[in-house]
Amino acid sequence: MRFDLLTLAALGSLAVAAPAPVDVAERELVERSSCIFTDAAAAKAGVKKCSHSVLRNINVPAGETLDLSHAKEGSTVTFEGTTTFGYKQWKGPLIRLGGKGVTFTAANGAVIDGQGERWWDGRGTNGGKTKPKFMYAHKLQSSYIRNLNIKNTPVQAISVQGNDVHIEGVTIDNSLGDHKGGHNTDAFDVNESNGVYISGAKVYNQDDCLAINSGENINFSNGYCSGGHGLSIGSIGGRSNNVVKGVHITDSHIVNSDNGVRIKTIYKETGSVSDVTYSNIQLENIAKYGIVIEQDYKNGSPTGNPSNGIPIKDVTIDRVTGSVKSGAQPVYILCGSGSCSNWTWKGVDIHGGKEKKQCKNIPQGASC
Numbered sequence: 362m363r364f365d366l367l368t369l370a371a372l373g374s375l376a377v378a379a380p381a382p383v384d385v386a387e388r389e390l391v392e393r394s395s396c397i398f399t400d401a402a403a404a405k406a407g408v409k410k411c412s413h414s415v416l417r418n419i420n421v422p423a424g425e426t427l428d429l430s431h432a433k434e435g436s437t438v439t440f441e442g443t444t445t446f447g448y449k450q451w452k453g454p455l456i457r458l459g460g461k462g463v464t465f466t467a468a469n470g471a472v473i474d475g476q477g478e479r480w481w482d483g484r485g486t487n488g489g490k491t492k493p494k495f496m497y498a499h500k501l502q503s504s505y506i507r508n509l510n511i512k513n514t515p516v517q518a519i520s521v522q523g524n525d526v527h528i529e530g531v532t533i534d535n536s537l538g539d540h541k542g543g544h545n546t547d548a549f550d551v552n553e554s555n556g557v558y559i560s561g562a563k564v565y566n567q568d569d570c571l572a573i574n575s576g577e578n579i580n581f582s583n584g585y586c587s588g589g590h591g592l593s594i595g596s597i598g599g600r601s602n603n604v605v606k607g608v609h610i611t612d613s614h615i616v617n618s619d620n621g622v623r624i625k626t627i628y629k630e631t632g633s634v635s636d637v638t639y640s641n642i643q644l645e646n647i648a649k650y651g652i653v654i655e656q657d658y659k660n661g662s663p664t665g666n667p668s669n670g671i672p673i674k675d676v677t678i679d680r681v682t683g684s685v686k687s688g689a690q691p692v693y694i695l696c697g698s699g700s701c702s703n704w705t706w707k708g709v710d711i712h713g714g715k716e717k718k719q720c721k722n723i724p725q726g727a728s729c
Contacts, residue, residue, distance in 0.1 A: 395439075401427045408432045415439050415468075421455065423447025430459030430500065440509065441468040448479045453493025454520075461502040467509050477513040478541045485516050485545025485568075492516045501526045513537055517547040518566070525556040536565040539588060543567045548589070551576050553602050559584070569593045570615070575602040584613040591620035592642070594634060596627050596658045597671050603632025610638065615683075616645040621711075622652045622681055626671035628659040634673045644683030644711060651685045651711040652678065655695040667721065669697035676701075678727070680708035689714040694729050696722040 396411035398404040401421045405428045408414045412433060421427045424447070432438055446455050455475060458465055467473075475495055482489040495514035498506060501523030511518060512534045521528070528549070535546045548564040551557050554576040562584045564570045570586030573579055573594045586592065592610050597603055615621045621644040624634060644651050654676075656667035673696070685691055691711040694701070701724040709728065720729035 401425060404429065405431075408436065408438055411436060413437045413439070415441050416444065418442035419444050421446045423449035424451050426454055427456045429465070430457045430497075432458075432460035432463045432465075434460060435462040436460070437464045437466065439466050439468055440471045440473060442471060444471075444473040446475060448476075449493075450480070450491040451493055452491060453515075454495060454497045455493050455515075456496040458496065458498045458504075458506070459500040460504060462504060463501070464505040464507060465509070466505070466507040471510060473509060473511045475512065475514040477515040477535065477543060477546070478537060480515040481538055481542035481544070483542040483544055485543075487545070494520060496520065497522075498526065498528075499523065505529065506531060510534075514546055516545045517550055517568075519549050521549060521551045521557055522553050523557070524554065526554065526558070528557070528559040528562070530561045531559075532563045534563075534565045535567065536588065538567050546589075547572050548586075549581075550574065551579055552600075554579065562586075564589065570618070571610070573605055573608060575600060575604055577604075578607045579605075579609075581610045582612050586613065586615045587617050589618050591615055591618050591623050591647075592639070593620070593623040593625065594637065595623070595625035596661075597625070597632050597634055598627030598630025598658075603630065603671065605632075605634045606636050608637045609640070610642070611640045613641075614643045614645070615647070618647055619649045620653055621647050621650070621683070621685075622678065623650070624654040624673060624676070625658050626656045626673065628657050628664050628666065629668045629670060631670040633671060634676075636675045637673075638677040638679065639681055640677070640679040642681045644681065644685065647683070647685040647689055649689050650693050651683070651689065651691045651714070652681060652709070653690075653693045654701070655693065656697050656700060657695055663695075665695075667695050667697040667700070669700040672700045672702070674702045674704075676703075676727075677705040678707070678709055679705070682708070682710045684712045685714040687713060687715070690717050692720070692729050693718055694720040694723050694727060696724065698722055701727075
């Protein structure tokens with residue numbers, strides 16, 4: 362373990378450091394009031410005690426997790442320089458965050474590089490190499506993840522599970538995977554949470570920009586999603602928690618993606634989806650569906666036969682506009698009998714494409 366300008370005896374009385382330094386004098390002040398770590402083991406032990414931890418150019422050994430899940434309450438943890446990871450086929454995660462009232466952030470120019478191209482084989486989690494999940498942001502309470510610059514995750518990027526979690530200004534850039542075999546590179550997967558607020562995200566990937574599988578009071582705003590599968594709820598069903606309630610996805614731009622707005626539930630499973638709003642969503646060059654809401658998923662693929670076990674109700678689609686490719690379908694709705702209800706549909710204006718599949722059981726208030 363190495364501490365710059367500090368000893369272990371001083372850990373209990375450290376002050377919270379200022380934000381990223383902007384000049385030499387300020388940098389020296391920050392370093393005097395910070396615990397600085399250059400290896401993963403030291404960081405794991407030190408974040409439990411330090412009010413401000415700086416993770417500087419850490420290379421995490423192969424098969425190990427950069428474990429920051431027991432960060433001191435109210436502390437700040439700052440990534441600095443380039444964080445990298447050794448190569449091993451394993452399930453991960455490469456990073457684990459946790460704590461109460463903790464802020465995880467990054468200094469100017471800092472990069473967390475998963476070097477996912479070492480694992481990419483075009484199969485993601487469906488076979489081939491065993492690929493580590495990138496980051497578990499689990500057991501977080503009233504905490505912030507701010508301004509992280511993440512690139513090249515082996516598969517899914519950030520798994521969120523907590524209460525009152527704020528994710529602000531995060532960039533996830535897996536664009537290299539477009540040509541190198543990236544797959545299942547979801548940006549944000551939300552499960553079993555109450556109060557998740559994601560704003561200002563920039564995502565370039567090959568799967569869902571957002572996937573909400575369970576939870577309440579989830580907000581996604583001012584996002585930019587490129588190359589993936591869109592802003593999704595689901596698939597819902599088959600988990601220990603299959604309830605999604607109180608979702609607001611607003612003021613976002615989806616480009617060069619398979620889908621724009623998507624809600625999907627699993628065939629013959631149980632659960633519920635309610636109180637969902639998509640508002641002011643701009644679509645551009647969408648390849649499959651501008652809006653797709655269907656209740657027929659099974660083993661990851663649609664069956665064409667919807668079921669009624671997971672009702673979708675109180676849904677507002679407001680000002681979803683833009684374009685789809687000529688071979689895409691602007692809107693596709695496939696609901697079970699009576700299982701979709703109380704929808705509001707306004708200001709939807711999607712250009713291009715054609716109707717390839719016939720909508721079924723369209724609820725009153727919606728349009729196909």
